[in-house]
Amino acid sequence: MTELPKRQRNKQAKEKRILEAALKIFADLGYSGATMDAIAEAANLSKPTLYQYFESKEILFTAMMAAKKGDMLVAFEHPRAEALVKQLHSFAWEYADTIMRRDLLSLARLIIGEAQRFPSVGRAYQASGPDQVLKGIIAYLETQRSMGRLEFCDSELAAQDLWGLILSGPRNQALHQPDALPDRATLERYINNGLMVFLKAYSTDVARDLSKLATIIEKQETLETRN
Amino acid sequence: MTELPKRQRNKQAKEKRILEAALKIFADLGYSGATMDAIAEAANLSKPTLYQYFESKEILFTAMMAAKKGDMLVAFEHPRAEALVKQLHSFAWEYADTIMRRDLLSLARLIIGEAQRFPSVGRAYQASGPDQVLKGIIAYLETQRSMGRLEFCDSELAAQDLWGLILSGPRNQALHQPDALPDRATLERYINNGLMVFLKAYSTDVARDLSKLATIIEKQETLETRN
Amino acid sequence: MTELPKRQRNKQAKEKRILEAALKIFADLGYSGATMDAIAEAANLSKPTLYQYFESKEILFTAMMAAKKGDMLVAFEHPRAEALVKQLHSFAWEYADTIMRRDLLSLARLIIGEAQRFPSVGRAYQASGPDQVLKGIIAYLETQRSMGRLEFCDSELAAQDLWGLILSGPRNQALHQPDALPDRATLERYINNGLMVFLKAYSTDVARDLSKLATIIEKQETLETRN
Amino acid sequence: MTELPKRQRNKQAKEKRILEAALKIFADLGYSGATMDAIAEAANLSKPTLYQYFESKEILFTAMMAAKKGDMLVAFEHPRAEALVKQLHSFAWEYADTIMRRDLLSLARLIIGEAQRFPSVGRAYQASGPDQVLKGIIAYLETQRSMGRLEFCDSELAAQDLWGLILSGPRNQALHQPDALPDRATLERYINNGLMVFLKAYSTDVARDLSKLATIIEKQETLETRN
């Protein structure tokens, strides 16, 4: 009764270890630069064992990518009660914290670097990562529109604007310069400014919302200087 | 007296051929995936000759990148006389046309994919590509501010906003999905909407500028439906 | 009392299955080309079980060969009453039908192909296959000589002649071209002609025996055209 | 003027060396058992160089086989003036001397052993080796028939009989037991007996031809006992 589960658990654990090792090695060296030897060693296994789990390098690569799919997902799961500006601010930071993680940036660089050789990977990532997040933002913005707090005609473009204003700059920088990731102060600058622009363009009550934003920013700064 | 120059010219031509071949091969296959054989063949040379020009794969790679530095530069070189909105619109399209070129996208993917192994390349690209463009935009926006047409406090952020609103969406899509490049209609959607948001946030006379934008867009559409 | 035998029977059955699987795989792929995995799978067993029965690939190979030893045996077990020519004719066909079987040809190719690496196998096969058959033929021919129907001085050579005349041609062809096995009409041509030559050389009453042979051949042809 | 030829000569020499090494290794170990390392070493080259000459193991194998094609050819190129029996006798020995060479026997074992995996090789060998020899014999026998010295209806069968009587026995033995090649006395036994049977079956003047054969044999034996 305990035998099979044990083996099965062991197997699953090993598979997980392999996928993690693969992520690390592929992300560091790219698809061609990574070697099965290196992955096996990183996963603490022999090469044949590695091959028993994934029958080729390509299969391992795509499996790893598939497993990582969704890691960049960030949803809008905030208390409905919260006010618009506060909610946008929280989301911006949550999203930034995810998207700017060293490991996820490595993964993103890998996906982009191999997009030509593995179009399906790029497609899958786009579909299950950014597109999902976008959908969440769109839904949220539409709710706010129906509540009379925002106005826009194309919700998809509005959502894209939000992302483009608050994170495209830091992220582009991070993609190109792994050793010069933007610090939190920089992120803050982008986020605060981005939210401001977004509200100016889409809020139904710009003055009030900007002042709310100012309050939130001030509070945050007080918190930070304390630490 | 004519012999040396001839040789030199020949040499330079050959070097250029090599760099072009290298770009093509590296962009297609990544650093590790590319082989010196392939590059030599694409440059129509023997391998030893290739090595005479560039003493190792790594040196060739960085040299090629250095040579390509600046290819993505897009400057604000429009008649000063043109009006703000029209100028922004022209710039947006020129920038889009450059940045979304298949070859430059390939190069960008390559840089991002190898950013970890070649940090200097990423750095150099950032410094001589995006940063230069940004500088140009900043200078332009500041001129407009001093002329009373725009208002903002942080010109760098304003410039980043412009880029983030206008092109971050299509470019991200293009980086991840080489085989699904946005068509011109999509670009148009992004550019028009982005300019609108930008003007709403920064113009000193939003109503007038938005109507100008509307006129420009309409004109453009008329032109396009004619063709 | 019944348990052990049951187990033993099971064991023997499994061993037989292994040997059959081994024959198939080895014959198809040669010694080096065959893999223990393939054999285990063909025998419907796990590899460790396979190794419990045969402790190495080499041992399995030789064991399989030893087991197959004698499969090519064809004896002269015809009613003594039958006449010489008829008996030679029957034997020729029986021998042909055995020796030209697809599976036995594969086995023969295997033995020949591995003769250098496994001299004992070649030796064993020769001793227990062809040599035994030859002995049978020799004994028969000597009986016929003592009965005054044949005359020769070296019975071994006479026996070899019989085989060389009737089957060496088709068999050589079959060994070299597995996908172009001689059809029955061709075999018939060889057998009939071979018997004729044999009788011309060794019969004590050539005229009578040749006419008998003609009769037998005619009968056979009638039979065949009917079907 | 001497440069290119030198290189070319060198290249051809190296190719020949490779083919010889390949023959040796393949013949010793079979297709799967042979390794490119072993072949490279036997040819005194590095592996990459080997691959520059033959781009894969399979290609090397078939090229080697193609090159060896025709090595087993034995033609009927005797002075036309010679008498039938003497000519048959000379041919028999020449053929035996070729076919029973250690290296050609190894090659034959290899071809047979790989006939299933490389049907084209078996086919090519058959077409360019045995079939050619057979054609030569057939033509010769037909000439003799037209001169009234032999009689038969099917010249192909007659030719096959000659070969089957003279060499099928020793060759089969040699194919199966590389370490027990028939000695010359055994070959002699087979050849002399085979010729006798052949003449008995096909000669138009059996008595005379047999006595001629006897004379030739006697002469040969005298020669041999002297040495």
Next chain:
DNA sequence: TATGAATGAGCATTCATTCAT
């Protein structure tokens, strides 16, 4: 006893790099 899982040693093939000409 039977098997899922594991591995050291190889094998075909390729690559960056270097001579010899």
Next chain:
DNA sequence: CATGAATGAATGCTCATTCAT
């Protein structure tokens, strides 16, 4: 100066064999 030819060192993948259960 340019190149055909050569190679040491990998690289993806497989195989005979053995544990651990």
